[in-house]
Amino acid sequence: MRESFFGFNVAVRGLYTAQRNLDIINHNVNNVNTPGYSRQQAVQTASRPISIYNGTGMVGSGSEVIGIERVRDEYLDIKYWSESVSYGEWEAKKALLSDMEVTFNEPSDSGFNTILDEFFSSLQELAKDPASEAIRTLVSERGVTVAKYFNSLATHFEELQIDVNDRIETKVSEINSIGAQIQQLNRQIYSAELDGNTANDLRDQRTLLVDKLSKIINIDANEVVVGKLLNGNEDKRFVITISGKAFIDHFSLSKLAVTQRSSKLNPDEDVPNLYDVGWEDGNKLVIRGGELKGYIDIRDGNEGENGSPVYAGIPTYIKKLNQFVQTFARAFNEGYIDYDNDGVLEDGTGHADGYGKGGTTTGVRFFTMLGEENKAVSSADFIDGEITIAGIADRYSNITAKNFSVSKDILDDFNKIATSDTIGEVGNIVNINKLIELRTNTQMFAEGAPEDFMKSVITSLGIDSQQAIRISANQAAIVKQIENRKLSDSGVSIDEEMANLIKHQQAYGAAAQMVNAMAEIYDILINRVGV
Amino acid sequence: MRITNNMLVNNMIYYVGNNLSRMESYQSKLATGKKISVPSDDPVVAARALKLRTDVSQVKQHKTNVQDALSWLEITESALSNVGAILQRARELAVQGSSSTATADDTKKIEQEVAQLRQQLIGIGNSTYAGRYIFSGFKTDTKLMNDDGTFAIGVDGDESIIFEIGISDNINVNVLGGDLFNNGGIATATSKGQLIQNMDDFLAALNTGDHNLISNAIANIDDDMNNLLRIRANVGARYNRLEMTSDRLDSDEINFTTLMSENEDVDQAQNIMLLKSEENVYKASLSGGARVIQTSLVDFLS
Numbered sequence: 001m002r003e004s005f006f007g008f009n010v011a012v013r014g015l016y017t018a019q020r021n022l023d024i025i026n027h028n029v030n031n032v033n034t035p036g037y038s039r040q041q042a043v044q045t046a047s048r049p050i051s052i053y054n055g056t057g058m059v060g061s062g063s064e065v066i067g068i069e070r071v072r073d074e075y076l077d078i079k080y081w082s083e084s085v086s087y088g089e090w091e092a093k094k095a096l097l098s099d100m101e102v103t104f105n106e107p108s109d110s111g112f113n114t115i116l117d118e119f120f121s122s123l124q125e126l127a128k129d130p131a132s133e134a135i136r137t138l139v140s141e142r143g144v145t146v147a148k149y150f151n152s153l154a155t156h157f158e159e160l161q162i163d164v165n166d167r168i169e170t171k172v173s174e175i176n177s178i179g180a181q182i183q184q185l186n187r188q189i190y191s192a193e194l195d196g197n198t199a200n201d202l203r204d205q206r207t208l209l210v211d212k213l214s215k216i217i218n219i220d221a222n223e224v225v226v227g228k229l230l231n232g233n234e235d236k237r238f239v240i241t242i243s244g245k246a247f248i249d250h251f252s253l254s255k256l257a258v259t260q261r262s263s264k265l266n267p268d269e270d271v272p273n274l275y276d277v278g279w280e281d282g283n284k285l286v287i288r289g290g291e292l293k294g295y296i297d298i299r300d301g302n303e304g305e306n307g308s309p310v311y312a313g314i315p316t317y318i319k320k321l322n323q324f325v326q327t328f329a330r331a332f333n334e335g336y337i338d339y340d341n342d343g344v345l346e347d348g349t350g351h352a353d354g355y356g357k358g359g360t361t362t363g364v365r366f367f368t369m370l371g372e373e374n375k376a377v378s379s380a381d382f383i384d385g386e387i388t389i390a391g392i393a394d395r396y397s398n399i400t401a402k403n404f405s406v407s408k409d410i411l412d413d414f415n416k417i418a419t420s421d422t423i424g425e426v427g428n429i430v431n432i433n434k435l436i437e438l439r440t441n442t443q444m445f446a447e448g449a450p451e452d453f454m455k456s457v458i459t460s461l462g463i464d465s466q467q468a469i470r471i472s473a474n475q476a477a478i479v480k481q482i483e484n485r486k487l488s489d490s491g492v493s494i495d496e497e498m499a500n501l502i503k504h505q506q507a508y509g510a511a512a513q514m515v516n517a518m519a520e521i522y523d524i525l526i527n528r529v530g531v
Numbered sequence: 532m533r534i535t536n537n538m539l540v541n542n543m544i545y546y547v548g549n550n551l552s553r554m555e556s557y558q559s560k561l562a563t564g565k566k567i568s569v570p571s572d573d574p575v576v577a578a579r580a581l582k583l584r585t586d587v588s589q590v591k592q593h594k595t596n597v598q599d600a601l602s603w604l605e606i607t608e609s610a611l612s613n614v615g616a617i618l619q620r621a622r623e624l625a626v627q628g629s630s631s632t633a634t635a636d637d638t639k640k641i642e643q644e645v646a647q648l649r650q651q652l653i654g655i656g657n658s659t660y661a662g663r664y665i666f667s668g669f670k671t672d673t674k675l676m677n678d679d680g681t682f683a684i685g686v687d688g689d690e691s692i693i694f695e696i697g698i699s700d701n702i703n704v705n706v707l708g709g710d711l712f713n714n715g716g717i718a719t720a721t722s723k724g725q726l727i728q729n730m731d732d733f734l735a736a737l738n739t740g741d742h743n744l745i746s747n748a749i750a751n752i753d754d755d756m757n758n759l760l761r762i763r764a765n766v767g768a769r770y771n772r773l774e775m776t777s778d779r780l781d782s783d784e785i786n787f788t789t790l791m792s793e794n795e796d797v798d799q800a801q802n803i804m805l806l807k808s809e810e811n812v813y814k815a816s817l818s819g820g821a822r823v824i825q826t827s828l829v830d831f832l833s
Contacts, residue, residue, distance in 0.1 A: 032536060032537070033537065098569065098571065101569045101570060104570075106570060106577065107567070107570070107580040107581055107795065113581055113584045114584075117584075117585065117588040117589075124592050124695065127694070127695070128596065128599050128694060129661065129663070131662075131663070131671065131672060420669065422669065425670055425690070426669070426670065427667065427668065427669040427670060427672070427690075427692060428669035428690070429669075429692060430693075433693055433701075436695055440699070451581070451585050455581045455582065458570055458577065458578075458581065459574050459577060459578040459581075461570065461571075462569070462570025462571045462574035463570075463571075464571075465569070465571035466571040466573075466574060480545060484538055484541070484542070487537050487538040487541065488532055488533045488534065489533070491535030491536070491538060492536070492537070493533065493534070493535040493536060494536050494827040494829060495536075495827055495828040498829055498832060499828060502832070
């Protein structure tokens with residue numbers, strides 16, 4: 001005996017199945033350009049067949065859609081997160097290093113080389129005509145240019161450090177905001193999935209947020225199974241940890257926070273009040289990667305000194321600039337150079353050993369520093385009564401690239417530029433000739449002459465920058481490749497969807513036709529049979 | 532591999548972007564003529580560029596120093612040549628005066644001329660170059676000699692004015708007053724140098740008209756001339772050395788400039804070829820990409 005309207009039911013199921021499929025195609029086509037979206041597929045099966053009593057077999061009862069799943073290879077997500085962290089770090093470094101590189105403005109006709117060159121040229125001219133007031137003014141002006149060059153470099157680096165510090169703060173609040181969104185999604189996904197469904201679109205959104213997070217900081221993201229739900233499904237909780245400590249654990253979020261440092265990390269190089277990044281609950285945070293690490297390495301990196309990151313960042317270059325101006329000023333003013341490399345300075349001839357035009361005393365320093373109200377300090381105030389080599393040399397640790405200046409004595413009276421080694425001999429150029437020789441004095445720095453030192457600074461920055469460019473390009477390629485694989489797996493293909501559209505459209509049409517056929521059958525049965 | 536529409540679009544953006552950035556690099560090389568614009572483009576080239584710039588600028592500075600040293604020595608040489616002419620004339624006069632035929636009247640006349648020559652010598656002792664006294668050692672703002680022929684200032688043997696004409700290569704450009712006027716000795720303030728003293732002795736001899744004394748002056752003047760010759764030979768040798776240095780610096784400048792150009796300048800012909808080829812790649816990638824991303828099955832469904 002057969003159910004009367006069995007055929008209708010089967011046909012209607014066909015209509016439903018086709019419609020559900022069309023809905024899914026519709027959704028896929030809609031989201032073809034949605035970031036992070038993974039295409040969805042109907043899980044379609046033949047519905048439960050009916051056994052026939054007399055043993056003739058089982059009769060099929062049509063089809064049904066029993067689930068909608070997203071097509072996603074979660075291994076690729078994990079792979080993406082682990083590569084994206086390094087991509088973020090080197091992208092950040094690349095941008096900042098190229099900014100630092102431009103500051104030096106080398107090789108060009110207006111960078112350090114040219115400036116130092118013009119300074120020494122003016123000294124050479126003065127040696128040829130030591131009485132000339134015009135040339136003395138020139139020397140003083142060119143000295144000011146050298147000082148100003150270092151002032152502006154140092155200022156630029158400080159501004160960059162402040163700027164990076166602000167970026168760090170922004171990134172930390174971005175991390176917290178992403179965290180809050182993920183926390184929200186965790187709630188939605190968990191409650192949506194309690195009955196065994198998969199919250200496809202919500203999961204896509206969450207993965208996209210984790211993608212973003214993985215570029216900013218090193219994370220480990222996992223779904224941890226903690227037990228079974230009442231209905232037998234696995235109870236899964238989504239956990240993100242940063243360097244071992246949970247950032248997000250299911251519904252709870254542990255935020256990051258910035259705090260102003262009470263004391264500088266690099267006492268001689270840093271600007272005050274930089275931020276430390278830590279956990280809001282006061283725990284220490286170790287940052288191993290991501291943009292945040294890139295920023296911190298550049299902002300704090302002092303080649304490991306003072307417990308700073310082992311990277312040549314802004315403090316390293318400020319340190320090098322300070323070292324340059326201190327050593328150069330010391331050699332130029334006093335003639336102190338460590339000739340035998342024993343760490344103790346030897347006294348040579350410097351500016352302070354000579355006499356100016358019409359001058360009767362020695363002891364005038366050409367370079368000192370800016371003091372109160374940004375006014376140049378005089379030689380006497382600068383040396384502050386010290387008379388021993390060690391004592392005087394120690395005074396030079398007060399000079400920084402930021403406050404480097406031509407001394408007040410020289411600025412006030414260019415006749416004090418010490419050309420002579422004897423009182424009252426205007427044509428005596430013994431002293432200035434000694435100063436000129438300093439330019440090629442290869443023992444002034446461990447790296448060699450002044451220009452060699454700066455060359456090594458600029459070149460090592462160039463090499464670091466080149467390294468950052470290369471690594472970030474490699475990482476970009478890797479990340480891009482993983483993205484492509486993700487798109488290949490999970491992306492929507494219009495062609496495919498259109499083909500499926502036609503397929504299901506046809507199926508729908510056919511099912512509808514079945515309804516018609518059934519209707520005709522019943523028409524015959526009801527209206528014509530036995531009438 | 533399954534290909535999706537967004538893959539096509541992303542790849543197109545990525546590759547077109549890469550092509551464009553390569554084009555940009557060739558274009559900037561074309562515009563600047565330099566291989567590198569920042570050190571990270573090629574740190575090795577950058578380091579060499581910095582070194583060569585220093586070398587070129589130093590050579591240029593040394594060239595101007597050599598020119599200045601040459602003019603200083605030219606002025607000195609012309610002063611010395613005047614001294615030579617004066618001594619020559621003085622010797623002629625001494626020979627005339629020492630002749631037994633010279634009358635007292637003649638020696639008086641000679642005396643007048645020699646007195647003039649003596650004044651000229653003092654004038655030469657106070658010659659200047661660009662306002663600086665060239666024989667005054669380091670005291671270039673002070674006259675070497677008083678009008679009476681005594682030294683106005685002391686000039687020690689170590690008052691050589693040294694110009695740098697190369698790295699660790701220096702030259703002394705001045706002749707010290709004592710060397711010339713005191714027969715290789717030093718000049719002491721208020722004392723009289725040998726040269727002037729000899730003139731004074733000569734004048735005194737002329738005044739007395741004593742032929743023997745006058746003929747003594749010939750020997751003295753010969754001594755003075757020998758001293759002068761020694762100095763002139765020395766100045767000439769320095770002048771020669773400067774000229775050779777100048778030639779060497781000229782060729783150094785050319786060499787360093789060539790090296791600098793080889794190091795950092797772009798081979799434009801090659802660069803333009805590369806730019807052209809890159810342009811083709813770029814256009815091809817655009818047109819290929821544009822075609823691929825436009826079409827889908829939608830276009831063929833009716």
